[in-house]
Amino acid sequence: MATWKSRGLRGSLFEDIINRTNEMYKERGTALVQKIPTPITPIDIDRQSRHITLAYFDQKSTVDYIGIAQGIALCFDCKECATDTFALQNIHEHQYNYMKAFEKQGGVAFLLIYFSHREQIYFMSCREMVKFYDRGSEEAIREGTGRRSFRYDELNPKFLYDMPSEPFINYLEFVNDYLESSEKAENEI
Numbered sequence: 001m002a003t004w005k006s007r008g009l010r011g012s013l014f015e016d017i018i019n020r021t022n023e024m025y026k027e028r029g030t031a032l033v034q035k036i037p038t039p040i041t042p043i044d045i046d047r048q049s050r051h052i053t054l055a056y057f058d059q060k061s062t063v064d065y066i067g068i069a070q071g072i073a074l075c076f077d078c079k080e081c082a083t084d085t086f087a088l089q090n091i092h093e094h095q096y097n098y099m100k101a102f103e104k105q106g107g108v109a110f111l112l113i114y115f116s117h118r119e120q121i122y123f124m125s126c127r128e129m130v131k132f133y134d135r136g137s138e139e140a141i142r143e144g145t146g147r148r149s150f151r152y153d154e155l156n157p158k159f160l161y162d163m164p165s166e167p168f169i170n171y172l173e174f175v176n177d178y179l180e181s182s183e184k185a186e187n188e189i
Contacts, residue, residue: 014114015064015078017167024168025069031172033067033074062098063109069172072179073107075099076171080114084152088136096133099126108179112171114163115152123159123174125182 015035025031044053063077075098079090091111099109109126132150140146158181161174 014080014112014116017169018065018078018112018171020167021169021171022065022067025172031067031069031074033065033069035065036062063095069175072175073102073105074109074175075102075107076110076112078112078114080116082116084115084117085149086113086152087149088133089148091129091133096129100130102126108175110175110178112169112174118152119163121161121163121169121171121174122155123161123171123178124155125159125178128156 019035022031022033022035025033045051046053063075065077066073066075068074077091077095077099079086081090102109103126111122111124111129113122113124114120115122134140135146135150136148137146141148159174159177163169
């Protein structure tokens with residue numbers, strides 16, 4: 001059972017910047033994107049500060065953020081990686097399934113992966129996530145064709161962005177780049 005003191009707060013600085021970005025989008029009327037809280041049950045509360053010091057997660061969450069931008073439904077999760085290899089275990093099966101179902105309904109699902117040692121953010125579309133995730137399936141591993149991770153050098157450089165110096169990540173620009181490239185690819189078929 002995961003607890004509050006466990007891996008649940010990794011990447012919180014990155015998420016803080018995304019939260020600030022969402023506030024700016026909301027103030028400008030550009031998008032309305034909300035952080036989805038993970039349901040927890042407190043076990044230990046500091047009576048003086050009234051802060052939860054130990055808790056467990058009630059149920060599996062879906063993704064970190066859900067919202068809408070200019071009529072386009074969005075859902076995404078933020079991940080952080082301190083090396084050039086990203087372990088697929090960081091994408092939970094329930095997140096994978098939710099994002100695939102979200103896209104089937106016409107929304108745009110994606111991951112924002114912050115490579116902290118490179119100070120870069122990668123926009124990973126649901127389609128690309130599925131490709132890597134399926135490559136890490138038990139069947140692919142048994143056949144010797146699979147990997148349970150992907151490497152930085154396997155990523156499309158078009159969707160790598162330098163971390164900005166200000167606390168604002170214009171991820172809607174990433175979404176726009178993705179939609180434009182998807183539309184271009186569809187027109188070329």
